[in-house]
Amino acid sequence: MQDIDNRELNRMLQQAFDASTKIYQERGFQRRIGFGRRPALVSVDLANAWTRPGNPFTCDQEAMDNEIMPGMQRLLKACRTNGHPVIHVTTAYEITDRNAPFTDMGLWHCKIPIEVVNLNDRALWAIDARIAPVEGEYTLLKKRASAFHGTGLGGILRAAGVDTILVTGVTATACVRTTICDGLADGFRTIAVRECIGDRVPGAVAWNLYDIDAKFADVHSVDECVDYLDSVGSTRMAAE
Amino acid sequence: MQDIDNRELNRMLQQAFDASTKIYQERGFQRRIGFGRRPALVSVDLANAWTRPGNPFTCDQEAMDNEIMPGMQRLLKACRTNGHPVIHVTTAYEITDRNAPFTDMGLWHCKIPIEVVNLNDRALWAIDARIAPVEGEYTLLKKRASAFHGTGLGGILRAAGVDTILVTGVTATACVRTTICDGLADGFRTIAVRECIGDRVPGAVAWNLYDIDAKFADVHSVDECVDYLDSVGSTRMAAE
Amino acid sequence: MQDIDNRELNRMLQQAFDASTKIYQERGFQRRIGFGRRPALVSVDLANAWTRPGNPFTCDQEAMDNEIMPGMQRLLKACRTNGHPVIHVTTAYEITDRNAPFTDMGLWHCKIPIEVVNLNDRALWAIDARIAPVEGEYTLLKKRASAFHGTGLGGILRAAGVDTILVTGVTATACVRTTICDGLADGFRTIAVRECIGDRVPGAVAWNLYDIDAKFADVHSVDECVDYLDSVGSTRMAAE
Amino acid sequence: MQDIDNRELNRMLQQAFDASTKIYQERGFQRRIGFGRRPALVSVDLANAWTRPGNPFTCDQEAMDNEIMPGMQRLLKACRTNGHPVIHVTTAYEITDRNAPFTDMGLWHCKIPIEVVNLNDRALWAIDARIAPVEGEYTLLKKRASAFHGTGLGGILRAAGVDTILVTGVTATACVRTTICDGLADGFRTIAVRECIGDRVPGAVAWNLYDIDAKFADVHSVDECVDYLDSVGSTRMAAE
Secondary structure, eight states, X not given: OTTSOHXXXXXHHHHHHHHHHHHHHHHTOSOOOOOOSSEEEEEESOBHHHHSSSSTTOOOHHXXXXXXXXXXXXXXXXHHHHTOOEEEEEEOBSXXXXXXXXXXXXXXXXXXXXXXXXXXXXXXXXXXXXXXXXXTOEXXXXXXXXXXXXXXXXXHHXXXXXXXXXXXXXXXXXXXXXXXXXXXXXXXXXXXXXXXXXXXXXXXXXXXXXXXXXXTOEEEOXXXXXXXXXXXXXXHHHHO | OTTSOHHHHHHHHHHHHHHHHHHHHHHTOSOOOOOOSSEEEEEESOBHHHHSSSSTTOOOHHHIIIXXXXXXXXXXXXXXXXXXXXXXXXXXXXXXXXXXXSOTTTTGGGTSOGGGOBTTOHHHHSBOGGGOOOTTOEEEEESSSSSSTTSSHHHHHHHTTOOEXXXXXXXXXXXXXXXXXXXXXXXXXXXXXXXXXXXXXXTHHHHHHHHHHHHTOEEEOHHHHHHHHHHHOOHHHHHO | OTTSOHHHHHHXXXXXXXXXXXXXXXXXXXXXXXXXXXXEEEEESOBHHHHSTTSTTOOOHHHIIIIIHHHHHHHXXXXXXXXXXXXXXXXXXXXXOTTSSSOTTTTGGGTSOGGGOBTTOHXXXXXXXXXXXXXXXXXXXXXXXXXXXXXXXXHHHHHTTOOEEEEEEXXXXXXXXXXXXXXXXXTOEEEEEEEEEEOSSTTXXXXXXXXXXXXXXXEEOHHHHHHHHHHHOOHHHHHO | OTTSOHHHHHHHHHHHHHHHHHHHHHHTOSOOOOOOSSXXXXXXXXXXXXXXXXXXXXXXXXXXXIIIHHHHHHHHHHHHHHTOOEEEEEXXXXXXXXXXXXXXXXXXXXXXXXXXXXXXXXHHHSBOGGGOOOTTOEEEEESSSSSSTTSSHHHHHXXXXXXXXXXXXXXXXXXXXXXXXXXXXXXXXXXXXXXXXXXXXXXXXXXXXXXXXHHXXXXXXXXXXXXXXXXXXXXXXXXX
């Protein structure tokens, strides 16, 4: 990301956001959906191919190490203490030959290099050890960008009485944004956790979070989300 | 199935079907959807927990050994010879504690004993060795009855240009029937392969295939399906 | 239905069910899912083409007039009194030329005569006047058998905090059964209301309710459902 | 959009895109999915509430009148001449009281002002007269951002043998982008038609098309799309 003046980019984007916000506010967009009563954490693609160096999917390592991972650790602690469901989402494929007559990659490999994440190469799609799943947490294997598309996530959350999802992970441009859009469409209060959402190209986190906050989810800090998770107590208890 | 006179049951069911057929024919039901140009085989839950003795899910073993498995072997041969996609579907769960606050079983364990098929117990959900998947075939892990519900199957088939699905497996009552209904709803020509569909209770195959043929799929014999698979040639070639 | 001795058919079916029940009970099927805390009524295809004489879709009129309609009136009253959501589901199509190059009928007209229900012919797909929707109730237009498939029903119910659906309507073989299967798969406690589910061919209600109760929903009487609806109070209040 | 220097914004965005493109190219993103053999046009929310002045949803009128509408007219002509399916998508709601205990708006009104598009107010959600649907074209009523989510679109397109969708309409941020993401996920070759995609806030078209082209669809000009539509001939003929 050396070839662009990030400060200048951010300044210019902020100007664009300010102009947009004026329009959105006049029109009644950017409303607050609010936190519900039974949250779950949905953490998207924080697996080694995305969180560690050396892969086409590797994301911005500075943000990963200094913001996303520490933030995730705090969120996980709050979920585990209070008994809130945690879903770790990852992505991998059984048939990664791009010339195969058919493949579980569908057509996505025609746009991005998903053929590098083969199911047999478990280290690539395993959740990063810094936020390793514990017993009772669910690791969802998806095939598309959204954690809801072509998965049972909506049904699993509804069965558990969940009404609110806190979404984290990578990338803002693709898997996080589509997960958020689908989560809202499926009837969940969607919250994007600001510091825990990353990408690999300049500006992408900023403009995607801006769009998301305007139309699909409330963007909140880790601090606000941890406070919320601590305040609602356990899902199990709420159900009784 | 010792407590019922199966011959008498079948005779009575046939009378009911004849009466129904009269009504359906007068009304314009029971139409033929026909075979399309690019088939795929979708084989549902022919995994050990269903195909072998000793499990709550074990199906009628006589039909399994004498009809379903030999029929499947012929269908697989025809698919492999002609390059048609094969999807082996199976079912297993990560969280099988029925008292867990949330689980990938959703609510289905509240109706049937799916907690017996844990993902760690691979032998249970592995496809029966008599019809073991070969390279290039896809083993789809589902969580619900239908092979389409909460999976990427529709997208995978569409990406491969498939327009027709031949459905086999168990059980007629649940996973086969829901897969067929969803396959048609998702825009595929659906064919139920008569001898390759089983169940574990008396009458269930007969009445479910009757309903299916009236409204959701054409029921065909293995012979007819093998002839069809041989006649259409490979998907790969058709795409070129 | 004059050509078959219904008493004899029912006696024989009961024998088959008894034999199946023995197997299911030994294996741990036929469990009770139970009523939840926030119900909604999902009434499937009780529109004129299905409820009144003279259409290919016309169902058994005796059951319609003497059981389904009176039962529905009691359920609706209980929902309206207690503020429970009511979804009236119906089916109609914009493009009903069977030779059109593409149509919202998808491929279903290749099996059943859905081309008779054109969107312009509102009288056909309007909900039966005996159970006419009132303000605040939702009339959902579907295109496939299931009220969930290709509709926003799951998301709408989740957004409203609904955890339980009482399903009624026609036909047991098709739209009711697929709605129930999908409802469970999407994470809702599914209840089939026995007297309010009909069909047009002999035996179909009995064997479909049998399958449903074994694997997908609890079958309950109108009496039991009305008691339940009265006992849980309003969704709106529960949410506050 | 008066408060921001659009030329300066676009210059800065272009610098960000250039830096991102370098990373994407090194990593194997931004691949071309290509045109398939059977296209359909999916035109999103070009209904009066979005295309005409005076509504909260009104989009940038200069782009609408000078680019989107003329481009759409050319695309429609090419589809109609060659017999390609056209789907006009619009959005409206039955229950628009934001305090209703349940509504077909789900939770989206908690973020944006969708309560202004009531089904009874047909003029608002009718397709703009400049691109009015003709017989044989389908007007799809959706409830969420994506034209695929909670609709039968995927099944309808598959049933028609469509393998490629050309997506147009508004807004880039929401309904167009989610439709494109879902279209690819459902197995369709997705093409974004550059001049026919609009929004209502500065920069949004640019950054959303950039993200889309990197990961979800090929962005092409109207000229390129018209050439393609003319080159593939009719779906009906291709099917024979």
